[in-house]
Amino acid sequence: MDEIELKFLNINVEEIKQKLKEIGAVLKFEAQTEAHPFLAEGFHGWDSSKKYLRIRKINEDIKITYKDPAKNSKMTHREEIEISVDNYENAIELLQKLGFSKGPVFKKRRAHYELGDVHFELDTLDDLPTYLEIETQNETAMVEICKRMNININTGRKGTIVEILNEDKNK
Numbered sequence: 733m734d735e736i737e738l739k740f741l742n743i744n745v746e747e748i749k750q751k752l753k754e755i756g757a758v759l760k761f762e763a764q765t766e767a768h769p770f771l772a773e774g775f776h777g778w779d780s781s782k783k784y785l786r787i788r789k790i791n792e793d794i795k796i797t798y799k800d801p802a803k804n805s806k807m808t809h810r811e812e813i814e815i816s817v818d819n820y821e822n823a824i825e826l827l828q829k830l831g832f833s834k835g836p837v838f839k840k841r842r843a844h845y846e847l848g849d850v851h852f853e854l855d856t857l858d859d860l861p862t863y864l865e866i867e868t869q870n871e872t873a874m875v876e877i878c879k880r881m882n883i884n885i886n887t888g889r890k891g892t893i894v895e896i897l898n899e900d901k902n903k
Contacts (some may be wrong), residue, residue, distance in 0.1 A: 735799070736874050737808040738888030745854060748864055751881045757847040761804060765790045765842050768824060770832035777835040785832065787823045787830060790842070794820050796827075805900040810892040833894035847876055850877050855893075863893070 752759075767788040769777030776782035784799040793816070817823045824834060824847040845852040850873060853865040866888070868874045878885040889896045 733812055734869055734879050735810055735812040736805075736868045737809075737810075738874060738878075738885070739893065740866070740883060741861070741896070743862065743864050744795065748854065748881075750849075751883075752845050752852055755844040755847060755866050755877075755880055756894075757850075757852055760844045761844050762841075762843045763790050764807055765840055767838045769835035769838070770827045771835050772832045773844075773861055775832070777838075778892045780891050780895060784810075785819075786825065787827065788834065789820050794818065794823060796823055802890070805871065806890065807874055807888070809871070849873075857893070860897075863876070869891060 739847060765788060767786050769775075770787070771777060772785075772787040773827040774783050775785055777784070777786070778809060780802040782795075782801055786797050788795055788797065795814050795816050797812060797814045799813075803809040828834060839858075841856040845854075849869055851867040853867070854862050855863040866874065868877060874888075875885060878888070891899075
């Protein structure tokens with residue numbers, strides 16, 4: 733399934749929550765997430781131009797996610813395949829036995845909202861202000877939801893949060 737994402741930094745969290753409520757988005761969960769990227773030739777944990785493989789745990793929900801390299805677009809546009817598993821440690825061991833090495837754990841606090849097939853994440857990392865990630869299944873839907881929320885789509889950033897922060901640091 734295609735996944736289209738944009739990240740919006742420097743947001744007013746309460747204002748975004750109010751906009752989400754106004755458009756009818758539903759808060760599905762708030763939780764600490766834990767993700768492990770898995771690395772091998774052609775795979776990378778924070779470079780969206782490479783393939784990506786991770787195991788993520790949110791409460792008792794455990795998923796293995798594969799993402800293709802990002803397509804050439806103004807938004808992060810990747811094909812994604814995700815499967816649920818029932819054992820975090822066994823999933824990690826399986827990928828290691830397949831030749832992948834486990835990257836560093838990546839933890840964040842996440843509030844996850846949904847409006848149909850549009851997902852909204854308010855993510856907070858230890859050393860960063862909360863940012864908004866919007867995920868849709870096509871670019872037209874991204875444009876439409878940004879208009880509906882009165883968010884300037886041109887302030888949206890593509891790439892992983894690590895890529896975005898490195899770009900900002902190098903400016």
